[in-house]
Amino acid sequence: MSQPKLSFQPKLSFQNVSRRFGEGDKSFLALDRLNLDIADGEFVTVVGPSGCGKSTAMNIAAGLMDVSDGKVLVDGRPVSGPGPERGVIFQQYALFPWLTVRQNVEFGLRIKGLPASERRRISDHFIGLVGLRDFADALPKTLSGGMKQRCAIARAYAVDPTMLLMDEPFGALDALTRVHMQDQLLDTWSRERRTVFFITHDVDEAVYLANRVIVMAARPGRLHKIIPVNLPAERNEDVRLSKEFTEIRNQVWHSVYHQKPQVEA
Numbered sequence: 001m002s003q004p005k006l007s008f009q010p011k012l013s014f015q016n017v018s019r020r021f022g023e024g025d026k027s028f029l030a031l032d033r034l035n036l037d038i039a040d041g042e043f044v045t046v047v048g049p050s051g052c053g054k055s056t057a058m059n060i061a062a063g064l065m066d067v068s069d070g071k072v073l074v075d076g077r078p079v080s081g082p083g084p085e086r087g088v089i090f091q092q093y094a095l096f097p098w099l100t101v102r103q104n105v106e107f108g109l110r111i112k113g114l115p116a117s118e119r120r121r122i123s124d125h126f127i128g129l130v131g132l133r134d135f136a137d138a139l140p141k142t143l144s145g146g147m148k149q150r151c152a153i154a155r156a157y158a159v160d161p162t163m164l165l166m167d168e169p170f171g172a173l174d175a176l177t178r179v180h181m182q183d184q185l186l187d188t189w190s191r192e193r194r195t196v197f198f199i200t201h202d203v204d205e206a207v208y209l210a211n212r213v214i215v216m217a218a219r220p221g222r223l224h225k226i227i228p229v230n231l232p233a234e235r236n237e238d239v240r241l242s243k244e245f246t247e248i249r250n251q252v253w254h255s256v257y258h259q260k261p262q263v264e265a
């Protein structure tokens, strides 16, 4: 499936991206000619059955995996590896356990060679933004899952990426913490607007966070449907409980769980 051409340069553009794993008869098409343009400052969520290539697409955009065919462009330039303009956040928090929250957040800034005063200013800002000011000197093992993930978000933000690539970042959290994290992320995003590519298995989460929901299909992994989320820009409980939300949620649910199988080419 293709989408109409945008009249502006997309921030992130997948152009006929395919990825095959393995060789010869045993090879497997994980991603089949993905075409997708994401605008600057857009928040897109990506849903689909297990194995439909969500992580493969994200890893390619992050520069952590090569394409078999096609190309990915960021700001019109081909991706050829990881870059500081793309912050990556995975489900497992990936914090350095021997570093405090502040040291974790400052890690990338240290690598960039920023002086201590500048590192401190930036880490103060983002630690405050994710609500961890009182835990700046805590080690990750003393934090809850939600706090660890907020630390990971602050760390990703600190190096000033223009895009956040998030692979089920809230997947390991309990339902209540997850809802708080969604609001916190939207709050951070509204104040520090970035382009976000967010993978989730949770249909409610996908609708609540997004400007558009990208639904993928499996075998082979491919784009199935793009569902615009025409809800008020400011998301809150009223939006979450609204009839309009339920309608879009049902539409996404149907697209994910009632896909017609396709035989692999």
Ligand SMILES: Nc1ncnc2c1ncn2[C@@H]1O[C@H](COP(=O)(O)OP(=O)(O)OP(=O)(O)O)[C@@H](O)[C@H]1O
Pocket: 021, 022, 030, 048, 049, 050, 051, 052, 053, 054, 055, 056, 057, 221
């Ligand atoms: N490095 C690899 N080697 C071989 N096969 C792989 C590799 N990475 C992914 N795959 C396969 O490619 C397909 C797509 O995987 P991917 O992880 O992108 O799917 P996904 O949609 O993110 O799945 P999930 O929702 O379960 O995380 C799967 O069938 C997977 O087994």
